[in-house]
Amino acid sequence: MPLIVTDLAVARGGVPVLTGVTLRLDPGQALILRGPNGSGKTTLLRTLAGLQPPLSGTIAGAEDRIAYAAHSDGLKSMLSVAENLIFWARVFGRREIDAAVQAFDLHDLRNRLAGTLSAGQKRRLGLARLLVTGRPVWMLDEPTVSLDTGAVALFADAVRAHLAQGGAALIATHIELGLDAAMLDVTPFRATHDTRAGASDEAFL
Template sequence: MTFTVTDLSCRRGEITVLRDVTFSVAAGEALVLRGPNGAGKTTLLRTLAGLTPPVRGTVDTDVCAYAAHADGLKSQLTVAENLTFWARVFGRRDIAPAVHAFDLRALLDRRAADLSAGQKRRVALARLPLTARPVWLMDEPTVSLDAANVALFGRAVAVHLQTGGCAILATHIDLGLPDTRTLDVTRFAATQTDDTTDPFAEALE
């Protein structure tokens, strides 16, 4: 499996921020998105995930699982109930591998509302393997994780790569993943004139 993006232009609100993004990620590879705040990393990930329609270009949106900034947990459900819900959404029943990968056994009966920020993050990330989707898209996935749990997350991603998946993530942390490439999104920055039309000029035509 190769995840391919071709001539993709991405919009934040009414403004195109990235233009002509082209890359591919093969099975077993990780691609790390780099660039300063506001450069378009989140916009690109949301477009890859199919949450924001592209201005133009093509992307394989049907094979992705997306982990965003928000944890997206049901606060009144337990950890086990949250994971079971997401497993069933994707036609799965066994949450044990995800529980093991993210060391969640001691938290299974605890409500999401009662978890620390780092614990919530681990539960949110544990949904990724439950999707059984080959492409993981992740936006700053290690936020709120301590060093031990960053390492735990890195191992989970490494297993995903070893089993034929690929990963695209925005992060400033070296996860020690094999076969990792970087992509600086600033090289695809759209100019201010890309979306600009002068309504007064149009009226005079």
Template sequence: MTFSVTDLACRRGQITVLRGVAFDVAPGEALVLRGPNGAGKTTLLRTLAGLTPPVEGDVNPDVCAYAAHADGLKGQLTVAENLTFWARIFGCSDITPAVAAFDLGPLMNRRAADLSAGQKRLTSLARLPLTGRRIWLLDEPTVSLDTANVALFGRAVAGHLAGGGSAILATHIDLGLPETRTLDVARFAASLHPTAKVDDPFAEALE
């Protein structure tokens, strides 16, 4: 099923930064978000993930898995324990495919606190397939990864796409993904829509 967004407005804090966002992502397709720093790429991803309520429009976060900058790991738990914890939350009974896809076998008995930054990142990303969700929302997912592990992650995303999943990602790295389109987030800047309502608590009183 195609993932569709129509006339979505997103805010950062109390400021609306995006209006009129519209796009479709088909099964097996990746959509790469482009735009300068501050354009609203992270804001859009957080809104799609349900972490920030939209100003206008609707989102369906229940079909989305979000990978942000924070690794979200318990330092005192091993890699195996961290992944098992997340798997149980999403009703997944087998972490083996995720472990294999992210080459985490040698790290399974190591505490998350003892991992390198790149190893923590891989472990964090390995939670994505455990969610069983078809839309992966990825915000600069390759931070802290070396060249080999960027390629490893690219293959994991390609596998997700091949299985009928989709990905929406903000990244400056070419992951070599098939069926990739780009979306310039800057075209939806709220300042380009002067007729839209303003998020100003005093606006109505001044009209």
């Protein structure tokens, strides 16, 4: 099932930032979001992930299908790497974590407390959570922050495997991942006024 976005308008802090966004994301497809900092990429991803309502427009094919990874790694510091993955797998009604451990080279860290990991290791663990959700559509906001070159390659390989299995990915990133992906620059969709609106993303933690 594709994700179809039609004439979408989104707001940050009640102020419209993007209007008229239209896109289609099919199974097996990756789409890279581009645009300068502050252009609305994060707000768009959060809206598509259901974390805030759109101002207008429609989103079809998103229901219970999206896994969202933002700047926060979403880890429980007093749980081990394996325990964090088990926790998130159970949240989504699943149990298997071995594929996630292998994909992000976490085997030697399985028993380490998440709070003792380096920034790059935490990011790998945070991204590994995507694999335990079982959800087919990944929404990723600057996923390679804190990753070294080797870890970026692991991430790109994980995305390719996900696409090969019929998954899809919408990724906001400024770096080249070597993926066979279309590009969408959000700049042409930037709102040109500051009319206040009811939607807000200020409460997101």
